[in-house]
Amino acid sequence: MRMSTDDQKNSIENQLSFIKGYAAAHNMIIVKEYKDIGISGLKFDNRPAIQQLLSDVINHQADFEIVLVYDMSRWSRSQNTKESRFNLYLCEKNGVRVICCVGNGAKYDSNPDEFSAEIRELFDLHDAANFSKNLSLRVFRGQCHLITLGFRQGGSAGFGFRRVLFDGAGNRKFILKRGQWKSLQTDRVILEKGPQEEVDIVNKIYQWFVYDRKTEREIADILNSESIKTDLDRPWTRGVVHQILTNEKYIGHNVYNRKSFKLKAKRVSNPPEEWVRKNHAFPAIVPFDLFEQTQDIIYKRSKKITKKQMIELLRKLLETKGKLSGLLIDEQENMPSSSIYRAKFGGLLKAYILVGFKPERDYSYIETNKNLRDMYPQILEQVNKVFKEYGSEIKQLSNGLICVNNGLNISIILSRCITKSPSNHQWLLRFDSGLKPDITVAVRMKPDNLNILDYYIIPHLAIQDDILKINSLDQFTLDVYRFDSLDFLYKSTTLIPLFKVS
Known part of the structure; x- marks a missing residue:
């Protein structure tokens, strides 16, 4: 038995009740129960109960001949249906049949003698995998729509901002503290200006950079010398300062889908054309003209260095770190920022290719x-x-x-x-x-x-x-x-x- 969230309070009980009824109707005796509670079915590796079941079967420690599951989605929602089928095969190979109790599954089991049963098994595994995929897609589309309405989707507020919770009717509820998240689906989160002292610091960062011509490292040193912490209660670094100087939320723009982390896959950076944005979604902290001057300085300072020199610096960074990323570039001294590489080469990927680095994600x-x-x-x-x-x-x-x-x-x-x-x-x-x-x-x-x-x-x-x-x-x-x-x-x-x- 498996349920993915604590919201499904009766899911395990309902599954067990149905399975017991099926067993009684077919003169079976239940001798052991395996339960994965509050765990997603996307990956077998993250599910201790089914791992134990497979271990018992493979090591011939199972005192049973049949495994009953409510339906195939309880066995797995893995996007890799071959993995799901292979684990069924492991059971079958070791003399244990897997039988589904509802739907088409009630008419078949993992016994390979019936070809139509194998076909139904394929369909059910495919449907179980697609459910998660389609659900993820619908959730993502809903999140994108909420972005266009000015609501915040995920992530911390950032220095100078606070996340404020509103109910479905648009009534303000309270400010979310760090680590707090909304509990109702109908609630919405927006960004508001934080304490005035943080707002003032953000503006000082921009003013130091534009008017005093201080570098990101120098600004970080000033803030650390004054014992000022970041929003995550950490010391300031060159990269953190650079992120503040380039993030559009400080002029009120809501930008989403810069990175993706869907269906337990690896987190990837998305190209700008896949970003979702809503301009003027919330009050700006920094004047627009000051933000524009900042971007202009960041871009112009790169003109002092040729493309050939930029590539050489990137190659040395790759040799030193063994990998490349926008944040890693931004943390380096005497090196153009990641935004400059994007502007100069038409994207980070094109710069990466020139130094022989291939990201985990294929952007071809x-x-x-x-x-x-x-x-x-x-x-x-x-x-x-x-x-x-x-x-x-x-x-x-x-x-x-x-x-x-x-x-x-x-x-x-x-x-x-x-x-x-x-x-x-x-x-x-x-x-x-x-x-x-x-x-x-x-x-x-x-x-x-x-x-x-x-x-x-x-x-x-x-x-x-x-x-x-x-x-x-x-x-x-x-x-x-x-x-x-x-x-x-x-x-x-x-x-x-x-x-x-x-």
């Missing part, structure tokens, strides 16, 4: 997406041309939507190929549900992302989520919609003349 998709955007109008033009050759009437609507024969709205989307390994590729089909097309044509690209692999012709009624993932190792469930060309669509929409019969 940025260039690929640009190429696909350039390719899209050509594909759209070709599709329209062939429709007309088949005698169909075409009207070009907005956002890639075309109307065929004044009755059928078709959306054309491109899906780049994401290479996971030489034998494993992935495609994300991003549907624009706002257009409400009758049919979506998903153009799937080959691994080189230069040539078309095939097409998915998907009716609107078959689309349940805004994003659909296709994996080259596990895509048979959608084969009914796959075509090597669009001939079927062209022929299906051809007008057939009707003749009067007397």
Whole structure:
């Protein structure tokens, strides 16, 4: 049994009650219980109960022949369904069957003799994994929407600010202290100016930098000499001062999604085009013109150093630290800031490439997406041309939507190929549900992302989520919609003349 949050107070009890009923109905005796309480199902490694179960089975210390689970999502919500299936296989290999008690699972177990059972198992594991993924996506979209409304999403307030809690009706409740978080889903958090002494210090930092031409290190030394601590009650560093000098929240702008940490994956820095922002979301601490002067100084001081020198400094930092990051760059003395590297080289990634550093996250998709955007109008033009050759009437609507024969709205989307390994590729089909097309044509690209692999012709009624993932190792469930060309669509929409019969 497993439940992910303490809010599901009756989840374990409900699962156990149902399992006991199933066992009694099938003349089984329950001899042991395994419970993962308040633990996410995304990773097996973080779940002590199921780890113990697998250990008992593998080491032949299990005094049972069957494992009952409420449904497959209680076994796992792992995004790696192969891991979930492998753990089922370990049980089966050691003589222990895993049986689900509800839904389709009530009709199958891990016994490999029934092929249809294996198929249902695959579907259930896929659904369990997708639930977490889709939930994460919906939560992220909701957070982005709240940002555009001026609400704060996650993270500390920062020096000079305080997080203030409001209820769903917009009534102010109280200031959240460090380590405190909202407890009600309907509550909202906004930033307000903190104590006047902190606001004054922030302005002094900007004034020292702009008017007195002090460096970030010199400013940090002044603050430390006066025994002033950061908002995290730590000494000041060059990097912390630089962050204050470059963070747009000090002019009231709310910026979100600079970094991502979804579904227990590694934290990654996102490119600026993926940031979500709301300007003038809350009161500014620093005058806009002072902030602009600051950014201008930070940019201009980099002109004293050539690109070649910047790359050499970056290479030496990589040799010393073994890795690179924006914060690491900002902490270095006598080195341009990370924002200067972005401005000079068109992004940190491009500077990293020049010194042979490859971040854990692959950012090559940025260039690929640009190429696909350039390719899209050509594909759209070709599709329209062939429709007309088949005698169909075409009207070009907005956002890639075309109307065929004044009755059928078709959306054309491109899906780049994401290479996971030489034998494993992935495609994300991003549907624009706002257009409400009758049919979506998903153009799937080959691994080189230069040539078309095939097409998915998907009716609107078959689309349940805004994003659909296709994996080259596990895509048979959608084969009914796959075509090597669009001939079927062209022929299906051809007008057939009707003749009067007397």
